Amino acid sequence: MKPTILKAPTSARPPENRPRIGVIGLGHWGPNHARHFSRLANLVALCDAQPSRLQQVAHLHPSARCFHSLSDMLKRCPLDAIVVATPTSSHEQVVLAALRAGMHVLCEKPLALHARVARRLCAEARRRRRILMVGHTFLFNAGIRYLRDFILRGLHGQLYYLHAKRTHYGLFRPDVNVVWDLASHDVAIFNYLLHSEPIEVSAVGFDWLRKGIHDLSFISLRYPREVMAHIHVSWLDPKKEREIMVVGDRKMAIWQDLASPGPVFIYDRYVIRKKTLLREFGDFQLLPREGDITIPKIEMEEPLLVQAQEFLDAIHRRRFPLSDGRFGASVVRALEAINASIRLRGRPMRIRAWGK
Numbered sequence: 001m002k003p004t005i006l007k008a009p010t011s012a013r014p015p016e017n018r019p020r021i022g023v024i025g026l027g028h029w030g031p032n033h034a035r036h037f038s039r040l041a042n043l044v045a046l047c048d049a050q051p052s053r054l055q056q057v058a059h060l061h062p063s064a065r066c067f068h069s070l071s072d073m074l075k076r077c078p079l080d081a082i083v084v085a086t087p088t089s090s091h092e093q094v095v096l097a098a099l100r101a102g103m104h105v106l107c108e109k110p111l112a113l114h115a116r117v118a119r120r121l122c123a124e125a126r127r128r129r130r131i132l133m134v135g136h137t138f139l140f141n142a143g144i145r146y147l148r149d150f151i152l153r154g155l156h157g158q159l160y161y162l163h164a165k166r167t168h169y170g171l172f173r174p175d176v177n178v179v180w181d182l183a184s185h186d187v188a189i190f191n192y193l194l195h196s197e198p199i200e201v202s203a204v205g206f207d208w209l210r211k212g213i214h215d216l217s218f219i220s221l222r223y224p225r226e227v228m229a230h231i232h233v234s235w236l237d238p239k240k241e242r243e244i245m246v247v248g249d250r251k252m253a254i255w256q257d258l259a260s261p262g263p264v265f266i267y268d269r270y271v272i273r274k275k276t277l278l279r280e281f282g283d284f285q286l287l288p289r290e291g292d293i294t295i296p297k298i299e300m301e302e303p304l305l306v307q308a309q310e311f312l313d314a315i316h317r318r319r320f321p322l323s324d325g326r327f328g329a330s331v332v333r334a335l336e337a338i339n340a341s342i343r344l345r346g347r348p349m350r351i352r353a354w355g356k
């Protein structure tokens, strides 16, 4: 089975005709965006409120102009698009200002901290005919795309459930809890794999280290057609793990980002129902069948690079990117409901679909 690798062409245009990009937020993640866009497009501006961060990244991109504020960058530097890698709590303000200035925007995940804000940002982008994309990086991961093909082809048979584990020791974010930080990846992956959104969620969370900022959560999501999904996210685990499991009645698949060899393992395992003669008519004996475990060869590409190509191609062709604003908003809606359920100690929360 071949994975679907996105073949977004990198710009073959001469550098001076490529989109002019500014990156705002040069902390832990933003410099990775700067690295890719300096290769694929015209990286003309860098912006960070902290002079030390700006300085550290600026010397790697000497042709880019440096700014300490978004308003200054928008005023003084001609740009086509902005990549937003500031903390999540600032996305609303930064993305709105960028869209209003006529920029295409690639915003880091999660798009916002409220569904109504995410919706407003989508509406602004639509009104101004700008591309709004959200950096749900794992949608551009070749292993996750392999899983999506696996599900699309129905190789699992009847889908029983999905399971995600994303644990780490830290990084303790000051502005959001572990659900916004880590579960945003898994909700995006599930929505992508199932090509749908959860109907109902329930979750419990624990704030061991800082009161009110949850560092551990166990989340259940119910998708259409009675597909159940479960997420375990933690900043308190001794081990860094990123795992997605797909369990069906014919085959099972596990993606482990950090596994070698890997990252995908296909288990040929299913239960055989054998009629028994001993008991009453209609009784079955359940026999677990264990077949091969296959590790498919998957060509890996840096997901962030593929994501950058997708953004540039969407601008070039004026089309919706995968993980567009609407997709990002669907993730925010689920995260908001998960947080509401945590506040209510696990009460199930219904999620209404767009436009209803």
Ligand SMILES: NC(=O)c1ccc[n+]([C@@H]2O[C@H](COP(=O)([O-])OP(=O)(O)OC[C@H]3O[C@@H](n4cnc5c(N)ncnc54)[C@H](O)[C@@H]3O)[C@@H](O)[C@H]2O)c1
Pocket (backbone or CB within 6 Å): 024, 025, 026, 027, 028, 029, 030, 047, 048, 049, 050, 053, 068, 069, 070, 085, 086, 087, 088, 090, 094, 108, 109, 110, 135, 136, 137, 181
């Ligand atoms: N897609 C992924 O896999 C992934 C990985 C890591 C982080 N992220 C996301 O990226 C975003 C940033 O995360 P990070 O770990 O780089 O955070 P960070 O705190 O390390 O860096 C944020 C930077 O933004 C700067 N900043 C904040 N507000 C600003 C403003 N108004 N104007 C200019 N600069 C400003 C800060 O000075 C800081 O240098 C978050 O939304 C996070 O969820 C995504």
